[in-house]
Amino acid sequence: MKLFEKKKVEKRRKDEDLFKVVDSTLSPRTYVLLEEIASKLNIDYYLGAISSGKEAKVYPAKTFDGKYYAVKIYYVSTSASKRAIQKYTFGDKRFEDIKATNTRKLIITWARKEFKNLSIMYESGVNVPKPILVKENILVMDFIGENGKRAPLLKELSEDEITKDLYDEVISQLEIMVNKAKLVHGDLSEYNIMVWDKVYIIDVSQAIFIESENAIDLLIRDIENVNKFFSSKGIEVYSTEDILKRLNIT
Ligand code: ATP
Ligand code: MN
Structure with a gap:
């Protein structure tokens, strides 16, 4: 040859x-x-x-x-993606200048976000x-x-792996996210947290700056999702109010 x-x-x-x-x-x-x-x-x-x-x-x-x-x-191209993107990128200053006229452009915006x-x-x-x-x-x-085998989601852990220490780790990640990154996740739950050598926050496409409109409502929902999951596993959780007090928000 x-x-x-x-x-x-x-x-x-x-x-x-x-x-x-x-x-x-x-x-x-x-x-x-x-x-x-x-x-x-x-x-x-x-x-x-x-x-x-x-x-x-x-x-x-x-x-x-x-x-x-x-x-x-x-x-x-899915209509669901299109709807979600319009919902979440609306009012986000970083993406306002993008004239997304078709779904493909919206999806690319989404990935970039x-x-x-x-x-x-x-x-x-x-x-x-x-x-x-x-x-x-x-x-x-x-x-x-x-080795290509993904870490478990918080949702997938066994009862005895769900501890107060793990809860504290999640709350401290939330604290760093708000205080240092100035971002609110917006879809935080046991489905978007992976647990490996430490806790990992994933799926951050819809996260918005803490100053954005609705950010505080989303933050409260995130806290409540996490609290609901851990308290359903018998962990004593902090009140939403106490967690909010730990955050530098006005
Ligand atoms: P869904 O719509 O189900 O929430 P999604 O499309 O929003 O999913 P992600 O939540 O970001 O996407 O990721 C989907 C799944 O892929 C996660 O639940 C997790 O199992 C896996 N995954 C995501 N990121 C990673 C990563 N960096 N390493 C390993 N696995 C990952
Ligand atoms: Mn997800």
């Missing part, structure tokens, strides 16, 4: 290996982006989706060095997966877990 032909075959085989476990619902454009991301981040292959939520799917990606990333791919929020939180010392890059509808962050 001539050298250039051999290279072509190798390239094709490599592409198949890269994507064979990724489902077929992704758009052709998404595949192109995933290929670009793979060469940039030294990714050997993408594994099957570990979750498919309302707005996105998350895939582990393994690098040639054996490191894992979590790759969150937003669906490019999650990346921005993750970055602010990460730099402020909140335990979040380290943000790596965002490219159109794809966000790459550090993988929380081991």
Whole structure:
């Protein structure tokens, strides 16, 4: 075989290996982006989706060095996403200048917003997966877990793993988020907290600045979600009022 032909075959085989476990619902454009991301981040292959939520799917990606990333791919066209984005980006000054005229643009805005929020939180010392890059509808962050097996959500822990110390850890993350990052999560619950070597806050696309309209209402809802979960497990929780007092809000 001539050298250039051999290279072509190798390239094709490599592409198949890269994507064979990724489902077929992704758009052709998404595949192109995933290929670009793979060469940039030294990714050997993408594994099957570990979750498919309302707005996105998350895939582990393994690098040639054996490191894992979590790759969150937003669906490019769902009416649910469109509604949610309009709801959450409305009134957020950082995104007001974006004239989002179609769903694809809205989704890209959404992914960028999650990346921005993750970055602010990460730099402020909140335990979040380290943000790596965002490219159109794809966000790459550090993988929380081991060997491509994700860490459990707070929701998935057994009764004896749910302790007062864990509750305190969650509340202190909330405190750093508000006081240092100046952000309110807006969808905090046992479903968006992972527990591994420490507590990790995930799914921050809808987070808004504490000064935004409705931010305090969202903050109260976040606190109540966390309190409800821990008190249902027999943990004595602080009152919402006491938690609010610990936060630098006016
Ligand atoms: P849903 O609509 O179900 O809330 P989502 O589309 O909002 O999901 P996320 O909550 O960000 O997306 O992620 C979905 C799931 O993927 C999480 O519940 C978690 O199991 C997994 N996951 C997310 N980020 C990571 C990460 N960095 N490392 C490992 N697993 C992750
Ligand atoms: Mn989620």
